[in-house]
Amino acid sequence: MTEIEPFPVSIPEHDLEDLRARLDHVRLPEAETVEDGTQGIGVERLRSLLDAWRQHDWRSLEKRWNAIPHYRTRLDGLDIAFWHVRSPEPNAFPLVLTHGWPGSVLEFESVIGPLTDPVAHGGSAEDAFDVVVPALPGYGFSERPREPGWNPGRTARAWAELMTRLGYERFGAHGGDWGAFVSTELACLAPERVAALHLTMPVASPLPEDLATADDAEKAMIAQRDRFMSTGPTHVIAQAMLPQTLGYSLLDSPAGLAAWLSQALVGFSDTRPEAGGGVSVAQQVDDIALYWFTGTGASTARWYWEAVRWTPRDAEAQNARAVTVPTACTLFPGEPFPVARRWAEHRYHNITSWNEMEYGGHYPGWEKSAVLVSELRNAFREARDR
Template identity: 40%
Template sequence: MDIQPFTIAITDEALTDLNARLERTRWVAGINDAGWSEGTDNGFLQRLVDYWCTDFDWRAQESRLNKLPQFTAQMGSQTIHFVHQPGTGPAPLPLILTHGWPGSFVEMEAIIPLLADPGSHGGDPQDAFHVVVPSLPGYAFSSAPTAKGTGPFEVAGLWAELMTGLGYEQFAAQGGDWGSSVSTWLAYRYPERVKGLHLNFLPGSYRPPLGAEQPSLSDEEQRFLDTSAAWAEQEGAYGKIQGTKPQTLAFGLNDSPAGLAAWIAEKFQSWSDCDGELEQVISLDALLTNIAIYWFTGTIGSSFRLYLESRKRPVHFTAGQRVLPPLGVAQFPAELPMPPRSWVERSFNVQRWTDMQHGGHFAAMEQPQALAEEIRAFFRPLRESSLLGPLRSIASKPAPTI
């Protein structure tokens, strides 16, 4: 595997072009006092675009992000961008963190030092991790697939290959949003390598085996299914279009930074634990840094592909199929509909389930300290039998057939 250091370097020409487009934004008329009820609030977006154009300092964000140890790995035709922060402690456990949509590796910026060097952040050095944060294919600085067929299942195979290339035979996995799907497939496909699985969201497509020979649905499980269906009806239009006709949407968002900001900001406002005031939990600088990554790399369209590809292979299990590594779940109060523990235990080896006090869908950004503490606690008893040393070589094994 060819691994090379990577530095973010957006050109001055790209910055000039962005500002020119922002200044020429064509605003749409809206209903008075509609707020966020019909999509992105007009007043918020105008303020966000004005801040982006006049006060947001991309060079400062770029400089800060470049303090993270970033690399690219070439795996066949696929280039994967990733952060690899070695742990500081007596025996760091390798951990691969996977982000989701509409996030990026930037989601993990605040939590990386808390996990890699807990001793410097009020924790125990014994809980240190070697932290690996890849950018999903077609996100940020990872190349976009040029052919059909790269969904969460296949990304899990890339992650296993990446960890092999970095010298980690056994490792931990954590994720939310698409990161939960990728991490679940990673644990399912490579149970001998994944020491434990921690999720702060369950894959939206997850279905355990159901039918006459399976336990009947409990009242709690049926309520979850009803709630999920109602949520999809009211809030799921974005997923439908991104999973069916993503290219049509991509043309507009890839050409208009204001349109891109509206599409992404609405999800951050809706899915975070902010009581309707996004800046209470995520600053405009943090929000725009994430949006700018999509803009400068031109990856909004390629980021949609996971929605389309996942429909071909959803996280469905049949009788006898189980995710074997231990699972820990952090359930944040403002998260999208989450299943009850009994629903998850039908296919997973649930060992820890924690109801968190605050936070929503973007937990690593909203509540990095709380999530880091929960990740440390879950993996603490799983460390002893881990093989933590780097590999000299490891033979690749075929993935199980599902």
């Protein structure tokens, strides 16, 4: 199937009934024995999240989803689902937005309108985009791979073909989390086509000489990275080593899936009250329900197994894959693995802007959508005219 076909979403009613029954018979363990969060998501927090899920209106989410033009096409042997929204403005600039884990295309739901129709949202027609939001292989309504090899590099090649199929020879790319890896690879793969790149998580690490000459701000970043590596990357280790074993629980237990995803959705967002509180419970439940009804707990976990066998492990190897296209970066303080500009410059050779925000975390599309819209408009303004 090389043609592009509309793909409306409609989950069978018996799947909703099955979920309701499972939620009614959830078995929870006793409470954690500490209050500092070091044992993981607390039982009372999970109980509240499950109560919110019981009240969730999936049919309402389907209506929102289907109000956005949604399609499916076959790329490199796999059916990929994506939103594609053309702007009413004739000179709109094509932009592909790529999500990560434990997120989904839902991260970008609230930015599609302002990006495609800026005039209707207080902006200028000159900032209009045609927006493409594909679901990563094995995520959402994209097909689950049946063979190994679907890593960020292969996905970037598929994205390039998708943009060709949609009629876009030249375009911009944005990503965070795995979306940053895919978008970076896309810029390396097709620098003549990627007019500019915007990242909220540059894929870069300090070199030994960077560590030796770190200033106070960089030392604080290094300390934060070290803290994360000592306590935070449980999901990376588990999903990179035993995604299939973990997948059985994620597919069979709504409580297990909710706990696993919410741990990261909350843990990597900016939960300070003055920042807005991070990813809301409503946003979490939308995302968790999507994973549940698409049965993608194992296939999304398997992305880590694929990526660690593909991703260069050290900074020197990463930097060998240099990015030459104009690159704009927006950094948020809740990001668990911060990057200094000096480190990023080893790999991204044409950084056009580096903006460090006061609030926000790993999921700006959910946490700070207006900020993300503004940053995207600014990032691609010059690229339109090149």
